[in-house]
Amino acid sequence: MTDKKNVAIMGAGLVGSLLSLYLAKRGYAVDLYERRPDMRTTDLEEGRSINLALSDRGWRALKGIGIEEEMRKVAVPMHGRMMHDEQGNLSFQPYNKEGKAIYSVSRGGLNMALMNISDQNPDINYHFNRKVLDVDLCENVVQLRNSETGAIETIQPEVIFGADGAFSMVRGAMQKTERFNYKQSYLNYGYKELTIPPTAEGGWALEKNALHIWPRGSYMMIALPNIDGSFTCTLFFPYEGERSFAGIKTKEDLHNFFSEVFPDVLPLMRDLAQEYFSNPVGSLVTIKCFPWSYKDKAMLIGDACHAVVPFYGQGMNAGFEDITVLDQLLDNFEGGNWEELFKAFEQSRKPNADAIADLAVMNFEEMRDKVADPHFLLRKKIENKISEQYPDRWIPLYTMVTFTDLPYSYALEAGQQQDKIMKKVMRYINSVEDYDKLEVQKLLEKQLVKKEKLKPHKA
Template identity: 40%
Template sequence: MSSGRTPRGQQQRAVVVGAGLAGSLAACFLARRGYQVDVFERRADPRAAPAGVAGRSINLGLSARGMRALRDVGLLDEVLKRSVPMRGRVVHRPDGTVRFQPYGVAEHHILHSVLRDELIALLVDAADAQPGVRFHFGRRLELLDRDSPTVTVRPVDGGDRVTVAADLVVGADGAFSATRRMLQHGLRGSHSQTVLDWGYKELTIPPDPQGRPRVRLEALHVWPAEQGLMVAHPNRDASLTCSLFLPFDGPTGFTALDTPAAIRGFIARYMPDATALLPRLVEEFTSHPTGELVTVRTTPWQHAGRVVLIGDAAHAVYPFYGQGMNAAFEDCLVLDRCLAREPDPAGALAAFEATRRPHTDTLAELSTRNFVELRDRVHRPGYHLRSLADQALTRLAPEAWVPLYTMVAHTTTPYAEAVARAKRQDRLLAAALTGAAAAGVTALAGAARAVARRRSRGPGC
């Protein structure tokens, strides 16, 4: 069992590259395990930064996996105080009508909207309060020696390089991870990076003049259209932060919406009820940057018990299942448990990758597929009827029938196991419907034959 001590009782040292969501939470777990932890981050201290960065995706949906990891380090209550519960999805259909779709049938089947910057600051504070944890902001990774292991960092504004030795290096530096590139250099492995041909811009639905929300606050709002997709998360100040997803190119892509009239015309045509909700639409659309969306699948995640990747550095996914942060937090918890179970660091890191990678690969597929669900199907009657059927079956047999979305968002069932169970349930449902249809046809045929026999006998006495 790894306790952050060497066989001679000396305190082990961990270096975490990246002080975002995954890196800061990993520092909390490692400090609790007894490591001395140094965290290096190229950006400035988020606690001193102005609130929000215009144009970034600044809202996140916390679900069961992330909640379990935060609970394990005693931070869940503090995070929930800073969140807004989302009890379901409000679908704004292209014809201007609105429909509420609850996330599930149980009271805990809700998500929690939280501001990214506020959550990162809370995690940094929590890790910084641990004995032996030190943050070094404005430091860029220049070199990783994966066998030592050592990292060499340099101030982003110039200055001397510093080399730091460690027993464990954790790469939590995002989808375009420098740690990953240096870890995998010269090793046998694979790397796949897919950039979606759609991007996004951040827009704002402000409170009304009286400070009240303009739409139902405790819900995720979705505007689906084949030509675009907008998703809005609620904030505690009664505003909502929207992500407008569009193709980069084409007649309704970002390149085509190059005038105020074109921007307003697109929203009016495809998301009509959003027009009155976005008073700063043109200003925000033209001034905010266009973000990219990337999926990363890669191997190896670790090397010789000395270096390991977590979060987006190991498995970035599209945001359409709302699981990127939750999967990263779950990484921290699973890594901690592997370190606790395995006395050999190499065995612990190998077990971590073997445990997690099949499930995060499945999550990548789910996230890609859910993009099409949200854009093209969520507003259609068939989708709503299937949702109602899932809810009815869950109420009738809550242990036997659990919808895929419920397993992914509201349980900690590993992703691949959730998909396998959902497929089994779908096969059973299809068989039951086929059987019911066959029985109905047989009954109708029998009734028809009986009528025919009566007619052949003619009128009775």
């Protein structure tokens, strides 16, 4: 089978499936090719995270195809971080003074919802169980193996979108072209998913509307609520060292470790040992590359060109924002030059993808270590006060990233400026009350004038 008119999307994950809807809306006939079976009829987990934090950038893209409201129904709002210390004491830190939330959603649930909507569109066709064997970018010929029948299929779409994730085969083909810049870097940490099941009454064993963090300095655990009353916990832990995945060999090691550092959660994890010793350790990779496209033939999108570590909860959101940006560019495309479109897209998105990749790595330290530091918490309170007093001139970094559509690159830069200012301001501050001191106010005014030079531009 050879078909020259279609647009092909390699990968039917979250980004691929959502992209298909946007492209179909524009009048393209879209074929999606997915290595895995249809997740709506099979029960396959491949070690991917079970739930994700959906925030404004993601919602915006869902709204664009009218499924925002439907997804809100199955999303659990989280209004802030709930910190658990080693004695089991809790402290809550809201994400935003207006009570805005991020939303815990099921990766599979969201993906299946997108598939169900796409499937109703006659211009969108899913092809599951298709493993990419070879991508010839010069001719845009892709060879696939149908893993059900064993047959080799050849397609020749007009353009290819590589939405095939961090280990993208389309990117693999681009890597063999001239002058392709590429970087994959791993943290020395892995992650393991564990479960807090619902209570006997069917409710949530911890505060439902929060993202729970057990910050422990060099490592941490987090938990996100699921709609069924359970929480999915993720332990981020060094691969090697005294306290590490390598260091926990027996059930006893595991029990001792949890009872010492996560005492409040231990009684809530009924299947801890069983889960711990059977679930895989996932790795944490950042992928950067450039360019993201090959001539007028193929373009990467989502994790395929900018996989990030999960500590800002922005991986999926950044991928969905790619689609929003691409859709804006398609407004002025008029069926024309794919190469120009691809170039405009990668030029626009690359600085933002780099920024969120760096922010995500930086936020790991904040989550695992700083959130337990009284000085850091005081600084956060002072920042909130500044933001209240100067709402147009000071948007906290987390808010810019999570609750606005300001470019990630702007957020990173503005955040670095804020960091400098806060270092100066905090010299004069030992308590929230110190904020009202005249010298602090004078310093702030002076510093904020400087900050004005940094003007936001649109994503």
